[in-house]
Amino acid sequence: MHTVKDKTRLMARVRRIKGQAEALERALEAELGCTDVLMLAASMRGAVNGLTAEILEDHIRNHIIDPDKQPQSEYAKGAAELIEVVRTYLK
Template sequence: MAHTIKEKSKLLARVRRLKGQAEAVERALEAELGCSDVLMLVASMRGAINGLTAELMEDHIRHHVVNPDNDPDSDRARGAAELIEVVRTYMK
């Protein structure tokens, strides 16, 4: 992984939030909260995982395949920019 320091701290913030969400689900189960409340918490974890996945894929494309910001008029930079766009759409 060759994340920049800024990307790394964003990713760490995301994954710590995910851990916090797992703990909230754990507490909700222990407190015997309603099923549908627990399910809504779990649905928000799923959204957070999709967001984390999209960000990891984007960083991977930028640092290990082609960074669309370098030589932005080349075909491959355009291809990488489109790919990042597609990944974001799919992971929403």
């Protein structure tokens, strides 16, 4: 499975997200202002979206079709477009 192959990289992302969640928790406990809390939440959301996009892209490439391996295929073109849409949507 591709998640096993990329486990180290994915786990590093998850650990960063965990650190961001802990920072958000500390900010709430310290009763920081709304702006600070919102910025922490937004950065955490961005990190989760980035992780999600990476997993979805790997899923498409490994379980549907890899557009880099068959660039002329209509399916590959559709997969490349889907990857781009997912990345744009989850930014």
